[in-house]
Amino acid sequence: MKPIFFILAVLFSFNVHLNAQTENTKVILITLDGLRWQELFTGADSLLISNTDFVNDTTALKDKFWRDSSLERRQVLFPFLWSHVAEKGQLHGNRNLDSRVDLTNTMWFSYPGYNEILTGKADDTRITSNDKFPNPNKTILEIANKDLRYAGKVAAFGSWDVFPYIVNETRSGVPVNAGFKLADGDDLTEREKFLNQLQPKVPSPWGTVRLDAFTHYYAVEHIRKTHPELIYVAYGETDDFAHDGEYDAYLNAAQNTDSLIKELWELTQSDPFYKDNTLFLITTDHGRGTQPLDTWKGHGSSVNGAGQVWLIAFGKGVSAEGEVAKNEQLYSNQIAPTISTILGLNDETTKMEGKLVPLKTN
Numbered sequence: 001m002k003p004i005f006f007i008l009a010v011l012f013s014f015n016v017h018l019n020a021q022t023e024n025t026k027v028i029l030i031t032l033d034g035l036r037w038q039e040l041f042t043g044a045d046s047l048l049i050s051n052t053d054f055v056n057d058t059t060a061l062k063d064k065f066w067r068d069s070s071l072e073r074r075q076v077l078f079p080f081l082w083s084h085v086a087e088k089g090q091l092h093g094n095r096n097l098d099s100r101v102d103l104t105n106t107m108w109f110s111y112p113g114y115n116e117i118l119t120g121k122a123d124d125t126r127i128t129s130n131d132k133f134p135n136p137n138k139t140i141l142e143i144a145n146k147d148l149r150y151a152g153k154v155a156a157f158g159s160w161d162v163f164p165y166i167v168n169e170t171r172s173g174v175p176v177n178a179g180f181k182l183a184d185g186d187d188l189t190e191r192e193k194f195l196n197q198l199q200p201k202v203p204s205p206w207g208t209v210r211l212d213a214f215t216h217y218y219a220v221e222h223i224r225k226t227h228p229e230l231i232y233v234a235y236g237e238t239d240d241f242a243h244d245g246e247y248d249a250y251l252n253a254a255q256n257t258d259s260l261i262k263e264l265w266e267l268t269q270s271d272p273f274y275k276d277n278t279l280f281l282i283t284t285d286h287g288r289g290t291q292p293l294d295t296w297k298g299h300g301s302s303v304n305g306a307g308q309v310w311l312i313a314f315g316k317g318v319s320a321e322g323e324v325a326k327n328e329q330l331y332s333n334q335i336a337p338t339i340s341t342i343l344g345l346n347d348e349t350t351k352m353e354g355k356l357v358p359l360k361t362n
């Protein structure tokens with residue numbers, strides 16, 4: 001072979017290899033349990049931040065999270081989402097700007113919300129409680145894990161101990177590290193061993209939900225070690241602190257989750273397996289109330305507004321729209337079919353109810 005042809009052949013094969021790799025998009029789905037769109041888009045709530053029923057030290061909390069404009073307030077609460085993500089991605093669900101995201105299930109609490117997000121379809125007949133029962137519906141995690149292309153390349157991490165049932169770990173074969181579970185296996189990293197030591201020594205405020213840092217770092221270690229292609233990380237603190245009526249802890253948890261999401265983004269960008277080739281989708285399982293004021297603590301079908309949610313997308317294949325400021329209506333049941341399509345699981349996509357999320361708008 002003449003040198004020039006050799007060089008061309010090498011370049012060509014390199015290019016083909018690159019193309020094959022970039023088409024193979026990885027997906028990280030993240031949920032923040034019960035985080036209201038109101039805080040996401042307008043920052044700390046003026047009525048709650050100064051209410052001593054819900055805040056221990058209103059002066060300190062205002063110093064940290066109160067600013068005169070809603071744009072500044074949301075920026076201080078979610079610095080990563082309102083800088084990097086607002087520049088590069090899309091934030092849907094600011095109802096003040098006519099962008100609406102809603103649940104299609106009518107339960108407005110967690111299991112039905114996660115079922116809808118993960119299966120692409122509400123199931124108000126069978127998913128009617130938060131009890132620990134194996135989900136009869138197949139999640140997108142299970143569908144991917146049962147496909148030869150993704151078998152063994154799917155993993156889920158959650159702070160709430162019901163996730164192994166929502167994902168139906170037994171039937172789906174998707175490993176779910178959730179609740180107070182430790183990392184298992186005979187190839188644990190030093191950090192996983194340390195997390196296993198630490199988690200039982202840091203008591204959670206709640207019986208069924210661990211602190212999000214454990215969920216997060218178990219996920220980080222697993223991602224580094226095994227390079228899954230579809231990852232689900234379900235943070236939980238925001239909902240539990242809200243139920244406890246602690247608005248200060250709710251805001252602190254929200255800000256902390258923003259930093260955890262930033263870490264996941266930086267992790268993917270520092271690893272050639274994921275770099276510039278990973279789609280992030282972030283949402284919540286339900287909203288919470290606003291009127292009367294006390295209903296911010298709760299949700300469920302009797303709470304006005306608890307079916308209002310939000311959706312964020314950034315990374316591979318997402319056009320930079322920033323905060324969506326146009327009349328639109330999205331639903332939580334669109335997330336699973338969108339992931340299914342991106343992973344090329346087309347037969348399964350057609351069985352889901354939701355349309356695709358418009359990630360590419362131009």
Ligand SMILES: [Zn+2]
Pocket residue numbers: 034110239240243299
């Ligand atoms: Zn809740």
